[in-house]
Amino acid sequence: MTMAGNFPGTRMRRMRRDDFSRRLMRESVLTADDFIYPVFVLEGEGRIEKVVSMPGVERQSIDVLLLTAARAVKLGIPALALFPVIDAPLKSLGAEEAYNPQGLVPRAVRALKQAFPELGVITDVALDPYTSHGQDGLIDDSGYVLNDETLDVLVRQALCHAEAGADVVAPSDMMDGRVGRIREALERNGQIHTRILAYSAKYASSFYGPFRDAVGSAGNLGKGNKYTYQMDPANGDEALREVALDIEEGADMVMVKPGMPYLDIVRRVKDEFGVPTYAYQVSGEYAMIKAAAQNGWLDERAVVLESLLAFKRAGADGILTYFALDAAEYLKG
Numbered sequence: 001m002t003m004a005g006n007f008p009g010t011r012m013r014r015m016r017r018d019d020f021s022r023r024l025m026r027e028s029v030l031t032a033d034d035f036i037y038p039v040f041v042l043e044g045e046g047r048i049e050k051v052v053s054m055p056g057v058e059r060q061s062i063d064v065l066l067l068t069a070a071r072a073v074k075l076g077i078p079a080l081a082l083f084p085v086i087d088a089p090l091k092s093l094g095a096e097e098a099y100n101p102q103g104l105v106p107r108a109v110r111a112l113k114q115a116f117p118e119l120g121v122i123t124d125v126a127l128d129p130y131t132s133h134g135q136d137g138l139i140d141d142s143g144y145v146l147n148d149e150t151l152d153v154l155v156r157q158a159l160c161h162a163e164a165g166a167d168v169v170a171p172s173d174m175m176d177g178r179v180g181r182i183r184e185a186l187e188r189n190g191q192i193h194t195r196i197l198a199y200s201a202k203y204a205s206s207f208y209g210p211f212r213d214a215v216g217s218a219g220n221l222g223k224g225n226k227y228t229y230q231m232d233p234a235n236g237d238e239a240l241r242e243v244a245l246d247i248e249e250g251a252d253m254v255m256v257k258p259g260m261p262y263l264d265i266v267r268r269v270k271d272e273f274g275v276p277t278y279a280y281q282v283s284g285e286y287a288m289i290k291a292a293a294q295n296g297w298l299d300e301r302a303v304v305l306e307s308l309l310a311f312k313r314a315g316a317d318g319i320l321t322y323f324a325l326d327a328a329e330y331l332k333g
């Protein structure tokens with residue numbers, strides 16, 4: 001029934017009239033438990049560098065990172081995701097620094113786990129911070145990113161992180177077969193508790209621009225692109241195939257990235273597989289919201305919380321977001 005007499009048969013606005021009934025029928029909730037906080041770490045002591053294209057985000061040396069981690073713990077944020085800024089002389093064609101047990105990431109992991117054993121530490125498994133050309137894998141003479149040769153390095157990198165104490169390794173490289181190879185190596189080496197968060201549906205997105213500035217890989221990559229391994233933004237069915245493969249190969253958690261423009265993919269993945277599903281509100285999404293807020297064009301607090309709630313509504317179990325600390329503060333207030 002749509003109309004009865006002169007009045008609407010159904011009044012959707014009745015439930016929206018008062019705060020109590022709006023609260024009673026609210027379908028999604030956002031809490032600090034939903035956040036993973038991505039952080040940029042660099043060498044040195046007492047070092048803080050602003051990331052120009054991401055106002056409010058800083059690269060931090062390990063000692064400063066520990067202060068940030070303390071804030072995250074206090075706010076109830078479950079986990080940090082570490083991204084290293086590797087000094088140029090350590091970058092190479094073979095990305096050897098990626099599996100140096102004394103490298104920046106393993107040292108940061110050890111410091112974090114020692115200071116905050118209960119805080120989850122997630123590390124990125126990909127070679128782009130370590131290669132002189134800024135690609136996520138090893139390349140041949142034509143510049144093509146080699147799959148199977150890259151896998152050998154990724155396995156060493158993942159093991160190195162796990163041995164340093166990383167709770168979760170997150171392959172973000174999009175090579176074929178990496179999850180299976182990493183899982184097998186972790187099992188064989190007794191790292192049976194290390195979780196794998198697979199960047200399963202990772203798109204070749206222009207929204208990663210500010211991140212590449214933050215880790216300093218933009219200059220190395222130059223005019224290069226990642227089209228031969230990251231997914232085409234036009235595709236949805238292919239994302240489901242990627243997720244299916246990663247689950248089969250041993251992923252504990254899967255991710256869709258970027259976030260806001262890809263919420264349809266989050267929903268499809270969650271509906272199809274029902275596994276722990278995460279989304280990454282990436283650097284470009286952060287930069288857009290920040291820029292508009294700084295111009296007074298958007299209400300930052302309201303828009304941040306709305307954008308994060310939308311991930312929950314789409315089916316995400318958690319969100320990697322540079323707004324994690326701010327959002328957790330807002331939710332407390």
Ligand code: PBG
Pocket residue numbers: 124126127128136172173207208209210211212281282283284
């Ligand atoms: C690299 C990596 C990227 C991001 C996370 N890991 C960039 C890329 O693939 O070029 C992007 C995150 C962001 O934009 O916030 N493997």
